Amino acid sequence: MSRPPPARPGDPLDRVDTPALLVDLDAIEANIAAMAAFAQAAGCALRPHAKTHKCVEIARLQLAAGAAGLCCQTVAEAEAMLASGVRDLLVTNHVVGPAKLARLAALARRVRVSTLTADRRHVAMLSAAAVAEGVSLEVLVEIDAGDARMGLGESDLLPVARAVAQSPGLVLRGLQAYSGPFQHVREAGARTQAAAETARRAARARDLLRAEGLACPLITGGGTGSFQDDAALGVLTEIQPGSYVFMDRDYARNRDRGGGPYRPFAQSLFVRAGVLRARADGVCYVDAGAKALNLDCGMPEVAGRGDLSFTKASDEQGRIEPADPARAPELGAALMLVPSHCDPTVALYDTLVAVRGGRVEALWAVAPDPARSPPPDR
Structure with a gap:
């Protein structure tokens, strides 16, 4: 209602x-500027996650500060974010269902669109939707970043990546290596170790793709709790934090390197x-x-x-x-x-x-x- x-x-x-x-404008503008400056200094592209704010005006601020594009979690969010002027959208989810797949493919007529997969049957669905719309969809294979969620382990990676590379209407863009739970590991040292494990898995997956002659120009992941470690480790080519624009009480429960609130x-x-x-x-x-x-x-x-x-x-x-x-x-x-x-x-x-x-x-x-x-x- x-x-x-x-x-x-x-x-x-x-x-x-x-x-x-309520959003405090002075605070959110400072947050957006600080993350943009960090990413630029670290030599890492910044793709903020719009699922945090679901707000076109905030997306515009992030893009104006230098964001390379936006992440969205749903097709509906991606559709809404078009009004921000974004030119590169990544739907960081596995889009399934004829209606949503058709809408995803339709977006690719207007902007660059990427999405995730971890299943050859799903690759076929993405391909059919792209061919039906007459567009190219860029696809990232989601790897298990250490959190045992949606991503693939090493043994399953190559068959799915090959399927993407060989399917009409699809372009293999790289890897998604994101771990949500690792963002909320409380102690700073343990978060660093978790980020290092994600980077190790991502580097191994990248090397497996390259050894097969498969392209891997993009490795994306990381978040508000781990962004400093993610950039420092040098494996991710872009980071996708979201909550940094707002913050919340749960992130404040994390500890910084001095033992104080994060x-x-x-x-x-x-x-x-x-x-x-x-x-x-x-x-x-x-x-x-x-x-x-x-x-x-x-x-x-x-x-x-x-x-x-x-x-x-x-x-x-x-x-x-x-x-x-x-x-x-x-x-x-x-x-x-x-x-x-x-x-x-x-x-x-x-x-x-x-x-x-x-x-x-x-x-x-x-x-x-x-x-x-x-x-x-x-």
């Missing part, structure tokens, strides 16, 4: 209706919540629960209030307990919550309220979930 906008450009922060998804980027994403009830014992309830905050990585944090703990969530309410009842929020007060997991929290909203200096500067649309909207006309 579409909701009315929680604010208008020019509104002061205290006029923003709650619950609302904060290479500023927290820019918040959920503004209003206090619905303030009890005499200091416990209060806010209007942001499980329908306003994704909770798969735990409860949110109350920004700037280490003395308050978000302890429980129902569908539409959250419970907050104070360390000192005398400092508890009052009825009608507003609190800024740091989501525990930014990507799926953003997906709960239609609008990002872009704020600078305590005032609403813009409202940015969040690309709708494909279940809530039909595909665009072709």
Whole structure:
């Protein structure tokens, strides 16, 4: 169900209706600039993952800062990101199903499109879709980066890569070597070891392809938790971080090399919540629960209030307990919550309220979930 906008450009922060998804413009712009500068200095292409923000305006900022292209997780996200002006899209998923495959191939009429595979039967599906649309789809073979998920091991790599190279309508572009779980390994030394294992597997896969005379111009992977190690190891030709634009409480649970919280980027994403009830014992309830905050990585944090703990969530309410009842929020007060997991929290909203200096500067649309909207006309 579409909701009315929680604010208008020019509104002061205290006029923003709650619950609302806010982005601090100064912080997100600094994050985008910092990652772009890092990638340039490291000599590694940057392909940010749009599944984090699902927002054309943010994609434009990333592209203007020098991103080589965008990652998307679904065909619907890729379709939505066309409005950003992107010219090189990578759908980092295995697209299956006649309707989605046809839409993927149709995208290749407009921009450069790559996608993933790890199965010869799937290669045949991709080929049929590309031939039917009269286009070329570029394909990356997804390898097991050490997390035992969707990717292939060494013994299965070459048959799939050969199938891609030999199939009409397909071009073998290289390898996908991404490990989501490794981004959240808490200790810095262990994350470095995990990144090194991914790089070792990727280098071995690259060498196997080259020995067979198969092209491997692109090796892509890495993320917000491992980007520094990914670039330093020199195997990946591009990195695909996403959460760096926003950050969240779960990334803050990672440790840096000094043992402190992992904060290479500023927290820019918040959920503004209003206090619905303030009890005499200091416990209060806010209007942001499980329908306003994704909770798969735990409860949110109350920004700037280490003395308050978000302890429980129902569908539409959250419970907050104070360390000192005398400092508890009052009825009608507003609190800024740091989501525990930014990507799926953003997906709960239609609008990002872009704020600078305590005032609403813009409202940015969040690309709708494909279940809530039909595909665009072709």
